Amino acid sequence: MTLHTPGPESPAPGASAARLIYARPEVLRDRSTHYCPGCGHGVVHRLLAEVLTELDLPAHTIAVAPVGCAVFAYDYLDIDFVEAPHGRAPAVATGIRRVRPEAFVLTYQGDGDLAAIGTAEIVHAAARGERITAIFVNNGIYGMTGGQMAPTTLLGQKTTSSPFGRDAALMGYPIRITEMLAQLPGVTYAARGTIADVGSIGKLKAMIKRACQVQMEGGGFAIVEALSNCPVGWGMTPQQSIEHLKGPVVEAYPLGVIVDRGAVAQPTHDLGCPSPAHPEA
Amino acid sequence: MTGEREPGAQADANRRARVLMKGNEAIAEAAIQAGCDAYFGYPITPQAELLEWMARRMLELGRVFIQAESELGAINMALGAAATGARVMVSSSSPGISLMAEAMSYMAGSGTPMVLVNIMRAGPGLGGIGPSQSDYFQATKGHGHGDYRVPVLAPASIGEAMELMATSFELAERYRTPVMLVADGILGQAMEPVDLRFRTPERQTFDWALTGAAGRPGRVIKSIDLDPEVLERRNLDLQHKYREIARRETRWEGWQLHDADLVIVAYGTAARVARTAIERAREKGIRVGLFRPITLWPFPSHELARLSRHVGGILTVELSAGQMVEDVRLAVEGRCPVAFHGRMGGLVPTPDEVMGALKALKGRVDRIASPERHAHMAPVSRWHEPPERTEAEPWIHERVRRGGRR
Numbered sequence: 001m002t003l004h005t006p007g008p009e010s011p012a013p014g015a016s017a018a019r020l021i022y023a024r025p026e027v028l029r030d031r032s033t034h035y036c037p038g039c040g041h042g043v044v045h046r047l048l049a050e051v052l053t054e055l056d057l058p059a060h061t062i063a064v065a066p067v068g069c070a071v072f073a074y075d076y077l078d079i080d081f082v083e084a085p086h087g088r089a090p091a092v093a094t095g096i097r098r099v100r101p102e103a104f105v106l107t108y109q110g111d112g113d114l115a116a117i118g119t120a121e122i123v124h125a126a127a128r129g130e131r132i133t134a135i136f137v138n139n140g141i142y143g144m145t146g147g148q149m150a151p152t153t154l155l156g157q158k159t160t161s162s163p164f165g166r167d168a169a170l171m172g173y174p175i176r177i178t179e180m181l182a183q184l185p186g187v188t189y190a191a192r193g194t195i196a197d198v199g200s201i202g203k204l205k206a207m208i209k210r211a212c213q214v215q216m217e218g219g220g221f222a223i224v225e226a227l228s229n230c231p232v233g234w235g236m237t238p239q240q241s242i243e244h245l246k247g248p249v250v251e252a253y254p255l256g257v258i259v260d261r262g263a264v265a266q267p268t269h270d271l272g273c274p275s276p277a278h279p280e281a
Numbered sequence: 282m283t284g285e286r287e288p289g290a291q292a293d294a295n296r297r298a299r300v301l302m303k304g305n306e307a308i309a310e311a312a313i314q315a316g317c318d319a320y321f322g323y324p325i326t327p328q329a330e331l332l333e334w335m336a337r338r339m340l341e342l343g344r345v346f347i348q349a350e351s352e353l354g355a356i357n358m359a360l361g362a363a364a365t366g367a368r369v370m371v372s373s374s375s376p377g378i379s380l381m382a383e384a385m386s387y388m389a390g391s392g393t394p395m396v397l398v399n400i401m402r403a404g405p406g407l408g409g410i411g412p413s414q415s416d417y418f419q420a421t422k423g424h425g426h427g428d429y430r431v432p433v434l435a436p437a438s439i440g441e442a443m444e445l446m447a448t449s450f451e452l453a454e455r456y457r458t459p460v461m462l463v464a465d466g467i468l469g470q471a472m473e474p475v476d477l478r479f480r481t482p483e484r485q486t487f488d489w490a491l492t493g494a495a496g497r498p499g500r501v502i503k504s505i506d507l508d509p510e511v512l513e514r515r516n517l518d519l520q521h522k523y524r525e526i527a528r529r530e531t532r533w534e535g536w537q538l539h540d541a542d543l544v545i546v547a548y549g550t551a552a553r554v555a556r557t558a559i560e561r562a563r564e565k566g567i568r569v570g571l572f573r574p575i576t577l578w579p580f581p582s583h584e585l586a587r588l589s590r591h592v593g594g595i596l597t598v599e600l601s602a603g604q605m606v607e608d609v610r611l612a613v614e615g616r617c618p619v620a621f622h623g624r625m626g627g628l629v630p631t632p633d634e635v636m637g638a639l640k641a642l643k644g645r646v647d648r649i650a651s652p653e654r655h656a657h658m659a660p661v662s663r664w665h666e667p668p669e670r671t672e673a674e675p676w677i678h679e680r681v682r683r684g685g686r687r
Contacts, residue, residue, distance in 0.1 A: 058494060059493050059494055059495035059496070060493045060495070061493060061494070062364075062365065062491045062492075062493060064361065065503070071505065074499065074501045074503070077499070078494065078498060078499045079493075079494050079499045080491040080492065080493055080494050080499050080500050080501075081491075081499060081500075081501045081502070081503075082360070082361060082364040082391075082491055082501075082502045082503070083387070083391060083501070083502065083503035083504060083505060084357065084360070084361075084387075085357065085360075085383050085384055085387050088353065088354075088357035088360075088384070091349065091353070091354045091355075091357035091358045091360075091361065092357045092358070092360050092361035092364075093361060094347065094354075094358045094361060095319065095321065095357070095358035095359055095360060095361025095362035095363070095364075095369070096361040096362060096364065096365055096491070097361075098319060098345040098347065098358075098362065099318055099319050099345055099362040099365055099367040099369075100365050100492075103365075103492075103493055104493075120350050120351060120353070120354065121350070121353070121354055121357070123350075124349070124350035124354060128347075
């Protein structure tokens with residue numbers, strides 16, 4: 001990977017022995033995070049910082065921080081940030097987008113924020129085809145408040161608010177919200193990746209990059225869902241949580257690009273919904 | 282119009298600048314002329330014409346208009362746009378304002394300027410679509426959670442509403458705060474001749490606005506602080522700001538106060554009904570004046586307190602069960618009797634009703650002045666008290682009922 005902003009530790013010209021291949025992007029602040037040991041948020045922050053740097057975006061970015069574990073995202077990413085009330089990040093991003101057409105607008109949301117309390121806001125931002133990029137970290141639980149059931153919690157999964165396991169008869173089914181959003185013609189790009197292993201992380205980064213490029217090229221709404229873990233909330237060791245992520249979680253939430261309609265702005269008169277069986281190129 | 286009947290060209294220009302306008306549309310146009318960059322709304326009666334005016338005019342002018350998916354969506358779009366330093370506005374009516382309460386608290390906490398117009402209708406709940414002032418508590422004491430206030434401006438005419446729109450943007454930007462303009466449904470729906478004279482507050486550059494962190498560290502607009510010491514300091518700063526606003530921005534209007542024995546305190550449409558009643562009372566030789574708060578918060582408490590030392594009694598008239606009257610009583614501190622007359626549910630007190638309440642107050646004031654003072658401390662309420670319940674009630678209800686009858 002190439003980095004445009006190597007740190008001060010870069011080797012002096014002519015120093016042939018060492019070649020810097022991995023460094024902290026400057027936009028990622030040099031500080032420890034409040035995330036629990038083994039949490040996937042750090043990986044997603046890092047990928048986002050790398051992509052923003054590679055696309056030369058930090059100076060143009062206005063980001064929206066959610067309520068949830070990533071509430072302090074602005075402590076780790078050195079870009080302009082506004083705090084949104086719980087679930088409202090897509091509406092806040094819409095307001096920024098419309099008055100700042102030149103800005104790069106980003107939301108960073110968790111699954112409680114995006115798929116429960118903020119369902120209306122994410123659906124309508126997507127329906128309007130708002131030119132924003134949503135980074136959606138799905139760990140299937142409300143981590144910040146102590147591990148309660150989320151709309152994305154797997155069937156049978158025990159949480160502090162589903163102590164006997166999630167029962168579909170009582171608590172309904174997990175929501176695949178990224179697939180739901182992908183139905184909307186305003187959505188230019190929707191994809192799901194994971195932080196489960198090195199290979200997946202590389203693919204996830206490519207998805208985040210594409211979701212950012214879509215916005216830069218004038219496309220509509222773009223979302224990347226990052227399946228992540230929550231060792232503390234899941235009651236597992238970090239290693240167990242990664243195995244769980246690779247197994248039942250990925251099985252419930254299939255990986256891959258769900259829709260990529262190209263970065264051409266959607267015509268406003270086209271109100272037809274594309275059939276899932278015939279995805280547009 | 283040729284202007285032949287007018288003495289000069291200037292008079293002709295004045296006449297052309299005076300047009301008949303509906304309140305909602307006049308408020309919308311005043312906001313546009315005040316430099317509103319972005320408007321976000323959701324349909325609700327009786328403010329829908331405001332949204333409709335914006336839908337056409339803002340797009341004509343190349344500005345931002347979005348009909349949001351809900352009032353939650355609308356005000357959070359406003360939050361985002363305002364965070365970048367844009368001049369933004371939302372409007373709604375009472376139930377919609379309840380939904381906007383969440384973001385109001387966030388904007389007050391994070392210091393994000395915005396103007397919010399509430400064309401008030403009757404509650405509670407879905408209530409009705411008739412005019413009301415029953416959101417006084419909501420506007421001045423509440424909406425969202427936390428220790429915060431927002432300036433609340435209450436026009437009594439469409440022309441004044443237009444002027445106060447510009448003032449609202451000024452206050453919002455000067456103090457980095459949401460500002461509310463509240464008008465009952467009559468002011469939104471009625472048509473009045475208005476002068477097409479507009480004011481555009483000067484643009485400022487904000488050192489807090491989010492513009493992209495080019496050549497500077499990232500800026501953050503937020504209300505959260507988990508460190509109690511830090512959060513208390515932030516709260517103290519807010520309280521300091523509110524004291525500043527109370528000291529500098531309190532607005533009210535007096536009318537016929539110079540010789541008044543009795544004073545009506547009323548705002549908005551109620552103040553206009555009160556003026557008619559005052560004219561009739563003066564014809565009958567009762568000297569009554571009008572004290573009209575223009576800022577509901579900050580409430581003109583000091584001015585009213587001063588006035589209460591020189592008058593025999595005060596009557597508060599509202600389109601509510603009696604909300605502002607609590608602030609009136611707090612200001613008056615028992616120096617003179619404070620009576621109340623109000624209608625609810627979308628009804629408006631008539632001048633005759635207000636006359637009746639004035640006469641009752643006058644009788645009470647005269648009794649206080651007479652040697653046998655009796656029962657003057659009982660508050661006078663003009664709406665119908667429910668009949669006493671005969672069946673056995675839980676103890677708590679008894680306590681509340683007895684305690685309530687001071």
